[in-house]
Amino acid sequence: MSLNDSIKAVREQFRTAIEDIPNEPSKLEKIRVRFLGRKGEVAKLFATMGKIAAEERAEAGKQLNELKNELQSAFDSIVQKMGKSSKKSQADKFDYTLPGLYAPTGSIHPIESTLNEVKDIFKSIGFSVAYGPEVDDEYHNFDALNILEHHPARDMQDTFFVEDRAVLRTHTSNVQIHLMENKEPPIRYIVPGRVYRNEALSYKSFCLFHQVEGLYVDKNVSFAELKGTLDYFVRRMFGENVKIRFRPSFFPFTEPSAEIDLWNPERNQWLEILGCGMVNPKVFENVGYDPKVWHGYAFGIGIERMAMLKYKIKDIRDFYRNDVRFLEQF
Numbered sequence: 001m002s003l004n005d006s007i008k009a010v011r012e013q014f015r016t017a018i019e020d021i022p023n024e025p026s027k028l029e030k031i032r033v034r035f036l037g038r039k040g041e042v043a044k045l046f047a048t049m050g051k052i053a054a055e056e057r058a059e060a061g062k063q064l065n066e067l068k069n070e071l072q073s074a075f076d077s078i079v080q081k082m083g084k085s086s087k088k089s090q091a092d093k094f095d096y097t098l099p100g101l102y103a104p105t106g107s108i109h110p111i112e113s114t115l116n117e118v119k120d121i122f123k124s125i126g127f128s129v130a131y132g133p134e135v136d137d138e139y140h141n142f143d144a145l146n147i148l149e150h151h152p153a154r155d156m157q158d159t160f161f162v163e164d165r166a167v168l169r170t171h172t173s174n175v176q177i178h179l180m181e182n183k184e185p186p187i188r189y190i191v192p193g194r195v196y197r198n199e200a201l202s203y204k205s206f207c208l209f210h211q212v213e214g215l216y217v218d219k220n221v222s223f224a225e226l227k228g229t230l231d232y233f234v235r236r237m238f239g240e241n242v243k244i245r246f247r248p249s250f251f252p253f254t255e256p257s258a259e260i261d262l263w264n265p266e267r268n269q270w271l272e273i274l275g276c277g278m279v280n281p282k283v284f285e286n287v288g289y290d291p292k293v294w295h296g297y298a299f300g301i302g303i304e305r306m307a308m309l310k311y312k313i314k315d316i317r318d319f320y321r322n323d324v325r326f327l328e329q330f
C-alpha cells in the first residue's frame, strides 16, 4: 500500500471512530491513543519514513505532518465541544444561584393542639373519650339537665334554635345525658366538641366555641376528688406555679357547683376557664341512675379561653378568621 493510500485509510478510520464519540464519550481517550498516541496509527506511519526513497521523504514528511495536525485539531475541537456542552447541560440542571424551593408547611390550629393536650392529660388519668350530637333536642340540652322551661339559665345561654325543639347545643353537657342513658355506671368520660351561643361578640365571646365535658360516676365520688383532679389538670396544662382559684357558682345540673378562674397577667384579671360540680341527684333520676347508690362529678372546660391564655391570644375571634398571618405563628 502506498503512503498516500495508508494516509487515506487512517483518515477514514479516524472519521468513523469519532462519529461514535457523542454517544460514548468514554471512548475519547481510547481513540486518542489509537491514532495520536506514541504507538498510534500516525506514529506507525512516521515509522515507515525510513523505507521511503530519499527524494520522496520530504513530501511524505509534509503529508504525514498534515495528517497529524488535521487529526489533532479535529480531536481537540471535539474535546472542546464536549467540555462546553457538558458544562452547559449541567448549568441547565443546577443553577446554584436560584433561591431554594419553598415548601409550604401546614401547622396545627391552636384550638386543635389545646384540645389534644386536654385529651392526653385526661386519658392519662383513666378517662375515655366520647362524642355526641351538636344538634340536639331541648330535652338533652336543657330539661334532662334540670334546666327547666322557664329557668333563667335558658336565657343565660342564648340559644340558636334549628327547628321547633331542636337546638344547636349550648354546651357539651347534653352528652352527659346521652352517655348515662346508654351506659351503666361506673363511667368516666371526657367529651370534646363544639358548642354554640347566640352571644354578643367580644374579645372573649364568640358564637361558636369548644368545650371538653367531663363526667365521672361511681360509688363514693367526692367533691375533694373533683377539686384534686381539676387542680392536677390545670397544673399540667399551665405549669405548677399557675395562679388559679375555685369560686362557688351555680349550675342547675350540679350541686354544689364551682368555677375555676385562671389569672391572666396580660389583662391583669381572672379569666373563667371551666365550670364544675357534683352531679345533681335530679339528673341521675332523669337517666334512671339511683342517686342513693351513685355519685358523680362533672365539669365543662372552655377550650378557647385556655388556648388564649396558653398562646397569649388577645381576641377569641382570631381563632375563626383563618388569617394566615395568625395561623402561621403556630
Ligand code: PHE
Pocket (backbone or CB within 6 Å): 170, 171, 172, 173, 213, 214, 251, 254, 257, 274, 275, 276, 277, 298, 299, 300, 301
Ligand atoms: N355546661 C356548663 C357551661 O357550659 C359547664 C359545666 C359542665 C358546669 C359540667 C358544671 C358541670 O357553662
